[in-house]
Amino acid sequence: MSVRIGFIGVGGIAQSHLSGLLTLPEAEIVALCDISRQQVEKAVERFNKEAVGKEPAGRKLEAAIYDDYRQMLRREKLEAVFICLPPFVHGEVEEAVIEASLPFLVEKPVALSLSLAGKILDGVLKKELITTVGYQLRCGSFMDKARAALAGKTVAAIVANRFGRTPGVSWYHRQDKSGGQLVEQATHQVDMLRYLVGEVDTVYAAAATRINNKDNPEYDIFDSNCMTMTFACGAVGNFGNGTMAHVGVPPGLNGVHIFGDNVQVTIGGNLRIATPDGVTEEPLDKDMMVRQDSAFLKAVAENDPTLIRSDYLSGVRTLAVTLAGEKSARTGQPVKVADLLAAEAPAAL
Ligand SMILES: NC(=O)c1ccc[n+]([C@@H]2O[C@H](COP(=O)([O-])OP(=O)(O)OC[C@H]3O[C@@H](n4cnc5c(N)ncnc54)[C@H](O)[C@@H]3O)[C@@H](O)[C@H]2O)c1
Numbered sequence: 122m123s124v125r126i127g128f129i130g131v132g133g134i135a136q137s138h139l140s141g142l143l144t145l146p147e148a149e150i151v152a153l154c155d156i157s158r159q160q161v162e163k164a165v166e167r168f169n170k171e172a173v174g175k176e177p178a179g180r181k182l183e184a185a186i187y188d189d190y191r192q193m194l195r196r197e198k199l200e201a202v203f204i205c206l207p208p209f210v211h212g213e214v215e216e217a218v219i220e221a222s223l224p225f226l227v228e229k230p231v232a233l234s235l236s237l238a239g240k241i242l243d244g245v246l247k248k249e250l251i252t253t254v255g256y257q258l259r260c261g262s263f264m265d266k267a268r269a270a271l272a273g274k275t276v277a278a279i280v281a282n283r284f285g286r287t288p289g290v291s292w293y294h295r296q297d298k299s300g301g302q303l304v305e306q307a308t309h310q311v312d313m314l315r316y317l318v319g320e321v322d323t324v325y326a327a328a329a330t331r332i333n334n335k336d337n338p339e340y341d342i343f344d345s346n347c348m349t350m351t352f353a354c355g356a357v358g359n360f361g362n363g364t365m366a367h368v369g370v371p372p373g374l375n376g377v378h379i380f381g382d383n384v385q386v387t388i389g390g391n392l393r394i395a396t397p398d399g400v401t402e403e404p405l406d407k408d409m410m411v412r413q414d415s416a417f418l419k420a421v422a423e424n425d426p427t428l429i430r431s432d433y434l435s436g437v438r439t440l441a442v443t444l445a446g447e448k449s450a451r452t453g454q455p456v457k458v459a460d461l462l463a464a465e466a467p468a469a470l
Contacts, residue, residue: 122422127152127199129190129214131161133290134228134255135205139168141411143180147418152197154187161186190214194221201225201421207290208233208305209298211241219244224251224421226414230308231436233300235444238437239466245433246468253417253429254436256312257409260416263392266403267317267379270394274381276318279350279358281377283307284366287333287344294333294340301342303328304443307362312431312439313377313388314360320353321442323457328450332365348446360446437469438462 124147128135131153142148155161168182187193194202194217202218204211204227211232218225219241231254232238245252258264288306292298299305303326315321328343344365350358376389387393393402413430420428438458445456462470 122419123147123149124418124421125149125151125198125200126203126418127154127193127197127201128203128205129154129193129218130205130207130210130228131155131164132205132207135203136164136168137410138203138205138226138414139164139182141408141414143168143172143182144411145415145418147422148414150182150184151199152185152187152193154190154193156188158186158188191217194218194223199223201418204228207292207298208300209292212237215241216244219248219250222248222250224417226253226255226417227433227436228255229312229436230300230304230440230443231433232440233297233304235437235441235461235465238440239468242433242437242466242468251417251420251424251426251429252433253413253420254431254433254439255410255413256309256316256431256436256439257413258309258313258388259316259430260412261406261409263388263403263405264313264316266392266394267386267388270384270386270396271317271379271381274384276352276354276356276379276381278380279314279318279352279356279360279377280380281310281314281358281360282374283310283360283362284370284375285364286367287340287364294337294342296341299342300443301447302362302364303343303346303348303446304440307346307360308439308443310360310362310377311442312435314350314352314358315435315439315442316430317377317379317386318352318354318356318358320438321445321458322351322353323455324351324442324445324449325349325455326446326449327453328447332367343450346446346450348449350442434469437466441466441469 326348
């Protein structure tokens with residue numbers, strides 16, 4: 122079983138996928154497309170230098186290079202596409218990939234608006250395409266253990282945090298390009314909570330920009346966010362996140378902390394599970410992305426969507442929670458997630 126893959130977007134995250142895929146014999150990387158051809162050539166050169174002496178784990182990257190994805194889709198006989206584009210570039214690319222009836226992995230967030238994500242979802246469902254969204258935390262073995270510990274338990278409260286600095290990519294600090302920290306990066310914690318606790322019902326958020334815009338007037342995303350969430354199961358949660366933690370974050374703060382009936386689960390730097398029988402702690406596995414990509418390729422080869430942990434539909438639901446948070450912070454009103462979905466992406470309800 123091997124799957125012929127093409128990449129659209131070959132920046133930071135695409136290169137992380139590529140280094141994992143080069144260790145998977147079932148991954149046949151046949152084409153790479155980026156508007157910066159030079160960047161792709163440099164990346165290929167670097168991968169191939171690193172591969173020397175590492176066979177078979179570090180096999181060579183031998184792929185056709187394109188700067189126009191339409192040409193790549195026309196010329197190459199692809200079986201799957203990895204879409205690794207900045208958040209503001211989604212739309213036409215997915216339409217072309219769907220038109221070509223190709224399964225795809227798309228990096229989070231799936232889009233910046235629910236109306237666009239809903240339109241893409243309609244196309245995916247119509248063609249019954251296998252899709253996955255880059256929420257690789259779902260694929261860690263720690264996640265299986267956390268879910269097992271919570272199975273059948275009443276969850277009461279959640280505290281989650283994600284504080285750090287602004288990522289280095291040029292587009293991150295612009296609201297119209299990244300969608301802001303909640304939509305862009307903190308989406309991982311929201312997605313984990315959906316996977317561990319279930320759907321979010323209503324959010325109520327407050328946010329501000331007080332530090333990061335001081336030296337950069339173009340910095341127009343919130344650098345500080347606080348979001349209260351109610352879950353469909355009845356649990357309540359608080360999620361704090363921001364990009365203004367320039368001098369570090371207190372140990373143990375970042376992560377999701379879930380309090381249930383006789384169980385407490387934390388996924389932060391480690392997995393920690395406390396029950397009346399005692400406390401266990403173990404490190405998180407580091408190969409989540411390779412597991413995710415390998416499951417996607419198997420799902421494509423066997424046409425088995427049950428192997429996917431985060432499909433496009435689920436990615437749209439996570440986007441809806443984060444957009445609800447953005448909307449609530451701007452309007453000062455609570456926002457019901459299902460109302461946003463019903464209005465703009467009803468197929469994801
Ligand atoms: N899953 C994760 O943990 C994770 C981690 C980092 C980034 N990401 C996500 O991956 C996405 C990309 O982030 P990144 O850090 O790789 O960004 P990046 O800016 O490093 O790379 C994006 C690439 O897309 C290319 N591009 C833009 N428009 C294009 C087009 N029309 N056709 C072809 N190529 C085009 C750019 O030239 C650039 O090389 C973001 O949505 C981000 O949230 C996910």
